[in-house]
Amino acid sequence: MSNAPSTTATAPTGVVVNDFSLQVATANGSGSQTANNVLLRSIFRMGIPVSGKNLFPSNIQGLPTWFTIRASRHGYIGRKRELDVLVLMNPETAAEDALAAAPGTSVVYEKKLAVEKLRDDLRLFPVPFSELAGKLPLPPDQAKLRRLLVNMIYVGVLSDLMGIDPAEIEASIRRQLEGKAKAIDLNLAAMRLGIDHSAAAFQTKLPHRVERMDATTGKLIIDGNTASALGCLFGGATVCTWYPITPSSSLCETFIDLCAEHRVDPGTGRALAAIVQAEDEIASIGMVLGAGWAGARAFTATSGPGISLMSELIGYGYYTEIPAVIFDVQRVGPSTGLPTRTMQGDVLICHTNSHGDGKHPVLFPASPEECFTMAQAAFDLAERLQTPVFVLSDLDLGMNNWMADSFPFPEAPFDRGKVLDAEGVERLKETWGRYRDLDGDGIPWRTLPGTPHPKAAYFTRGSGHTELAGYSEKARDYVENVERLARKLETAREMLPKPAVEERPGATAGLLAFGTSHYGTTEGRDLLEHDHDLPLDYLRLRALPIAREAREWIERHDVVYVVEQNRDAQLAALLRDEMPACAARFVSVLQYDGLPLDATTVVDGVLSHRGRTGGAR
Amino acid sequence: MSATLPAAPKTNRIGLPKADYEGAKSTLCLGCGHDVVTKQIVTAFWELGIEPRRVAKFSGIGCSSKTPAYFLNRAWGVNAVHGRMPSVATGALLANPELIGIGVSGDGDTASIGIGQFVHLVRRNMPLVYVVENNGVYGLTKGQFSATADVGSTLKGGGANDLVPIDLCGLAIELGCGFVARSFSGDMKQLQSILQAAIAHRGTAVIDVISPCVTFNDHEGSTKSYKYAKDHEEPLHEIGFVPYFDDTVAEIPPGEVMDVPFPDGSVVRFHSVGRDYDPTDKDQVLATLHRSRTAKEFLTGILYLEPEKPSFASLLNTVEEPLTTLGEDRLRPSPGMLAAILERYR
Known part of the structure; x- marks a missing residue:
């Protein structure tokens, strides 16, 4: 993508192929999500690099929602500030959206919203959507369903105005509504209503056109949270504890679904993972640390407010050296902030989390495939380094649909780190101490609870401790210990993903x-x-x-x-x-x-x- | 001439001497009730013949939370942060259900900062013996009231508590806990039976032990002093615990005894002490508890017992083996499965 020509030189009257940003404005809960995903997938199926961003309110129904599709033959799938095409369906925001549009923007809108009275410098495409929806073969008492289907009518209109192949739309609808024959028929009917109306009503189409290309073969359309959950599955996570918070919830919910399918013991039909919806984020991280201490691969997923709550126990995990994986899908802070908007605002609170000294490994995935690979790496690193490891995603990556490279199957075995079994304890019993640096890399050896050797057990404490895990308030013991922890971070520096x-x-x-x-x-x-x-x-x-x-x-x-x-x-x-x-x-x-x-x-x-x-x- | 051989130390049923169940030297105040509880914990695990390495000890922060260092040195210990022991224990015991969990907490660690985690631990019925060493006062920070201090009880330096105490036993019963007991560190025999029964119970077993603080709350005017507890303790029954491996059960005439069997074959035997009390009848238990609060009685014994209640792991339907030992072969789906999953996103 680096040598792509500039996108800024297009004359306003010229045709622009496979390069646009399209925004659909609807109300939350109006059922536009299916239509928007169909639109996105149809363009993707035509081989054009694409991404979709859902700008949604912290609300279940009624507040404004905007869905933006970016398509770029150059492969740019980030957000574009300038919008080329607007679809205005929401009376609450239509005037504001129209007034904010740059001159020359193409606007498809519900005819009743009368955008033409507000602006005469836009390309206007008024469509009587509700009137068209009245033509759908539905009984009169199905007003709600009729409103939902309006969304598929604008998909049809855009198909005609932009050249999106109706066959790909049909395929996307069939895929999206798999198995629901009646819903598929109705949605196809709505799409055709849109196409037919637009074909008859508009002689001049949009300057932004979609033409088939071949840049999406082998690619996925997937969100980062799903990719992270898949990473946890393939990375061997067996304990997941969480507290619902936007925008991280779908990571754990997807993991739950994946485990129901892929973590069932074939012999007994029992679960090969323990998943707990905890009472709060403090309990979530407490359970992760308990499980990590016991030797399981455990994780939690949260957002900034959760990290704030977890801080005391994260410091505990750091000082007692317990593996833990924490996904922070960042949203806008401080405080409750903007819970449904994106930010990279938790860099400091994660890297330097908790009171006293301490720095923690933080991974920065930038794509769904990195969510997949870094989730797995996080478990290896947490166990190798015996410390909490953060995976710092954000709402944009976690919740939005991205065009992504396919995910590689992990061939390497899990790295379970420095764990001594009974034989190992027997071999090292004269020199081993839970917090003794035998290898000079700052990483001590640990034993797991239950190990059958009389010298295997140790006592874990967040208070000052010696190399042998005994209680100590001695200055020397403290200093040597925290300096070893600093050494361990230097070891981590060499192990983490390279830039x-x-x-x-x-x-x-x-x-x-x-x-x-x-x-x-x-x-x-x-x-x-x-x-x-x-x-x-x-x-x-x-x-x-x-x-x-x-x-x-x-x-x-x-x-x-x-x-x-x-x-x-x-x-x-x-x-x-x-x-x-x-x-x-x-x-x-x-x-x-x-x-x-x-x-x-x-x-x-x-x-x-x-x-x-x-x-x- | 015969040389006198030193007597071999007495061993338990797995051949271990009691010394193998002891811990580090206590650093608590001389005469602290907590040290008595510690001794009883050592005895209970030894008498039951549980391998120390199978035991996981948990605690939060406070005087009581120091005590896991003073028993079972060969067991694994986690001294967590203040009030958060339940969650750490939950994670560990879910990850390795073969561990036998015992948590020691205090009234501050449980009834104040940790009340939320305590409530949810009980609600989940995690298999954990949860001992609250309850002295009504913050010891490590030098004598502030805790949330279990009775109304009217006074501080050492003067000043009476006027907030309603939290009754951890009543709360636990309301939350559906299947094993709720109250005892007194001065009643070692009862405490021993309760601890053994609690260890056999496969769910959360809450034991609220009144354990006087000799330094900050043992004065005239305190309702958690030795003298007050000794003068006011009213056992609901005598408790005998017969572990599953003990087949020497004596015949006892019916009418005076009530046996409650545990799923593992152990039996808790209640001997009546003249009071009509059925610890398996929740309505009666709650009514008795409510009355005792008004009457300011200090009732001890196993207040409520429901051994069959399903534990959290059984609700989650996790495998019986530790999750910690599962490898790639059991956890990582095949390359073909990855391809099939990804197909949904193409």
């Missing part, structure tokens, strides 16, 4: 991003190179503490633009702390409005630092 780097010959400045900031950053980087003659190197950080390779990369660049989705430049603060000699090189590019990072933010941020004028477009 991904892309370089341009001659570039002296670079962009540095992590997680979902990847998409806006890489698209912005292409725009800077093609539209502004500013080639930049790029490093995507995949874990904390930062790898040696990242440190060296930073040292090679005069300016490092650190792109992140929070106000306080949390990652930049960590980088300055780790590399004080380079502190002045870090320039922050930030977006913290709850929406996924867009390329324009990156372009504007970099240009404004360069002292050039204005936005990119």
Whole structure:
């Protein structure tokens, strides 16, 4: 995607193929989700790179919802700030949405909303949706169903206006509503109503057209939480404890579904995993630590408020050296914040969690396939390092549908870390201590409860302890222990996923991003190179503490633009702390409005630092 | 001439001396009730002949929570954070159901900061002996009231408690706990029987032990002092515990004895002490408890017993073997299965 031509030069009257951002505005609970997913999948099936983002309220029914589809022949699947096509179905927001649209935007809308009275500089496509829905073959008492089917009518209209193949829509409907013959028939009828109406009513179609290409073969359409849950399944997790919180709940719920199917002991029909919906996040992490202590692969998934609650026990897990995997699917804080919007705001609270000293490994998946692989890596790392490991996802990655590479089957066995069985205890009984660094890497050996050897047991405590796990308040014991823990973090640094780097010959400045900031950053980087003659190197950080390779990369660049989705430049603060000699090189590019990072933010941020004028477009 | 051989130490049914069940030296105050409870725990596990390595000890924070270090050195211990022992124990026991769990907590650790986790542990019926060493006062922070202090009870430095106490036994029964007992650290015989029965119970067994704090709450005016407890203790019954491996059950005439069998074949035998009390009749139990609160009675014994109640692991229907030992062969679906799953997302 890096050498793609600019998307900004399109003349307003020209036809634009496979490059648009389309937004559907509806009310929450109005049943538009099926239609939107059908739309997304139909474009995907036509071979066009695509992603879908659901901007939804913290509400069950009635408040406004926007669903955005980004299709890009160049492969850009991040959010685009500029919208090309609007579908206005919600009377509550129609006026506001129409007034905010850029001149020339194409707007498909419920005719009764009379958008034409508000703007004369848009391409307007009024459709009498409710009137059309009246033609559906339904008895009069099925008003609710009729309202749901309105959504499939706009799919039909867009099919005609944009060239989306009705056969792919039909296939997507059949797939989405698998086995529900009557619903399939009604939805197909609604789609055809839309197509027929649009064909007759609009001679001029949309300038944004969809044409078949071949860029999605072998790809998936999947959300990050599902991918993480699959990673937990293939990574051997046997204990999952959780407390419902947006946007993480679907991770555990998917794991529950997967276990019902794939974690049943064939001999006894009993479960090969224990899943507990706990009373709160404190209990969730307590159970994870108890299970990890006992030797199981255990995880919880939560969001920022949950991390705040878990903090005391996370510090306990760090100090007592118990493996644990914590998924933080970040949402907007502080406090309750914007529970259904995205943010990268928990970098600091995760990496430096709990009182006293302590730094924890944090993994940064940027895609569903990384959710899958990093979830598995997290269990290996947690057991190898005997410590809580964070997987820092976010709402955008976790809950939205992404086009993703297929997931590789994990061939390597689980890494269960340094565990002594009875034989091992017997062999090492003269030298072994639960917290003794026998190998010089800061990682001690542990035994699991039940190990049949009289010297295997030890006492786990969050208070000061000796190498032999005895209680101690001695300064020396404390200092030696926490210095060993610091050594262990240095061992971790070498084990964690390495950064991904892309370089341009001659570039002296670079962009540095992590997680979902990847998409806006890489698209912005292409725009800077093609539209502004500013080639930049790029490093995507995949874990904390930062790898040696990242440190060296930073040292090679005069300016490092650190792109992140929070106000306080949390990652930049960590980088300055780790590399004080380079502190002045870090320039922050930030977006913290709850929406996924867009390329324009990156372009504007970099240009404004360069002292050039204005936005990119 | 015959040399006197030193007597071999007495061993239990698995051939271990009692010393193998002891722990580190206690650092609690001299005369602390908790140390008595510790001794009874050592004796109970020894007499039952449970391998120490099969035992997992849990606690939170406070004087009572220090005590797992003072028994069963060869067992695994977790001294967790304040009030969160139940969740840590839940995770460990779900992961390895072969472990025999015992938790020791205090009135602050359970009735204040940990009340939520206590409630949910009981609600789930996790197999765990949950001992509350209840002295009505915060010892480690030097003598503040806890949530189990009675109305009118006074602090050492003066000042009476005027908040209603939380009755952990009443709460546990209301929550459906299948084993609820109250005892007194000064009544070692009763406590021993209760502990053995609790260890045999395959669900949460709550034992609220009044265990006086000799330093901060043993004065005139305290309702958790030795003297007050000794003067006011009213056992509901005498308890005999007959473990499953003991076949020397004496014949006892009917009418004075009530036997409650456990699923493992053990029996709890209640001898009447003149009071008409059936610990398996929940309505009667609750009515008796309610009356005793008004009358300010200190009733001890196994207040409620329901040995057949299903435990959490059986509700979750998890395998009987430890989840901790399962490997890739049991846990990781095949490459073909991954492909089949991913097909749904194409």
